[in-house]
């Protein structure tokens with residue numbers, strides 16, 4: 001599949017819209033108990049706000065889309081500079097503690113390899129930050145899964161030196177690329193197809209183990225799945241990505257249902273909904289994004 005840069009960028013922007021909409025929707029539910037009190041059978045009422053504000057997940061994905069627009073590839077040094085610059089403009093977007101430490105260093109010119117490898121006594125972060133921003137990478141490089149894996153790893157590296165943090169980014173980017181192929185009619189649009197492709201491409205480790213467990217779950221509902229897989233409360237890749245991709249895989253033809261069925265499991269709701277939103281947007285296409293939700297989402301800086 002040879003596609004030109006403009007078409008790839010249109011897909012990356014679709015992924016960004018789906019991701020940011022999920023992020024902003026999920027974030028609303030931290031304002032009250034609506035998600036916890038909702039049933040799993042109908043959409044929860046969204047806590048009211050004039051604007052649904054997006055968070056760090058979207059801010060970092062914007063930098064990735066800008067990197068792809070400028071280079072047609074991910075250069076970790078260039079991306080690190082973009083992350084740092086955007087962080088300096090708006091450090092209050094809900095970044096985690098470790099992210100603040102790393103991004104502050106990137107913003108002031110410390111080499112990314114040093115900044116990313118220092119946390120956790122040199123192990124690097126296995127957080128979900130690489131995964132939450134990865135859908136546009138898969139969207140752009142869809143059609144070449146080896147390239148998706150390599151570019152996803154490069155997109156995580158400036159902040160996540162730990163292989164688990166990178167595995168989460170790889171899993172989400174591959175899911176996004178597979179969703180593109182499903183939308184083009186090149187693959188069956190099933191949960192088993194999505195999860196099998198992701199597992200085949202994800203490096204061994206706890207995130208991949210969780211994805212294997214996800215294939216063994218019947219759809220008994222998001223809360224039951226989250227009980228087994230986690231739903232981001234630990235804010236690490238292995239506790240976030242398996243549930244998010246399980247949820248996405250069961251609603252590949254319905255964006256709003258995919259997102260609200262993710263949020264009612266609670267946990268790291270902006271990030272799980274961002275991951276689901278980025279993947280499912282590519283499967284349903286732009287017309288599948290609810291216009292009334294998009295109208296409420298805070299505008300993007302690109």
Ligand SMILES: [Mg+2]
Pocket residue numbers: 055056057093094270271
């Ligand atoms: Mg966030």
